[in-house]
Amino acid sequence: MASGETCTADRSMRIVRRKLTETAPMTTRFFYLSSCISLILLIFLCLAWELWLAPIQPGGSWLFLKCLPLLAPLFGILHGRRYTYQWASMLILIYFTEGIVRATSESGISQWLAAGEIMLSLVFFCSAIAYVRRTRSSGEQV
Numbered sequence: 753m754a755s756g757e758t759c760t761a762d763r764s765m766r767i768v769r770r771k772l773t774e775t776a777p778m779t780t781r782f783f784y785l786s787s788c789i790s791l792i793l794l795i796f797l798c799l800a801w802e803l804w805l806a807p808i809q810p811g812g813s814w815l816f817l818k819c820l821p822l823l824a825p826l827f828g829i830l831h832g833r834r835y836t837y838q839w840a841s842m843l844i845l846i847y848f849t850e851g852i853v854r855a856t857s858e859s860g861i862s863q864w865l866a867a868g869e870i871m872l873s874l875v876f877f878c879s880a881i882a883y884v885r886r887t888r889s890s891g892e893q894v
Contacts, residue, residue, distance in 0.1 A: 776886065783883040784832055790876040791829055791840075794847065795822045797868055806862045822847070829880075834887050841880040848873040 802808070802816035821843060828836025851869035854862060 780883065780886040783879045783886060786879040787829055787837065787876055787883055790872045790879065791822065791826060794844075794869065794872040794876065795819050795826070797865065797872060798822065798847075801862075801865045801869075806860070806865060818850075832883075832887075834884060837880045837884050841877055841884070844873045844876050844880070848877065 798819035799816055802818070803812040807813045808815055825836050825840035825843065829840060847869055851866045851873060853866075855866035855870060858866065
């Protein structure tokens with residue numbers, strides 16, 4: 753009877769493992785898409801914020817150039833390059849910090865735009881880290 757229970761437990765573990773490996777590509781795809789979408793939206797938010805929505809000076813300011821560093825990892829992120837995800841997750845923390853500073857120091861629409869910047873940078877950071885972890889080869893150290 754003990755061996756029968758062991759067989760059932762082994763079979764159920766194999767079923768669970770199979771289901772986990774079947775859903776792994778889908779969750780990797782989810783993290784890939786959320787990284788891509790949040791990065792593109794953050795680029796558009798930075799441009800719109802400093803050119804039209806709430807520029808520091810009327811008519812826009814040179815601060816819109818802050819979106820240029822976000823263009824550097826865009827190609828690698830869209831192509832799913834793991835190394836780009838790794839360094840872009842560190843780059844995005846600058847935008848998170850800017851969002852925190854501007855959300856606490858400004859008022860009105862700029863405060864709401866800063867909250868959007870915080871949200872998009874957090875979504876990108878979390879999904880990029882998850883993508884890197886999901887695409888890690890089996891021999892790599894944690």
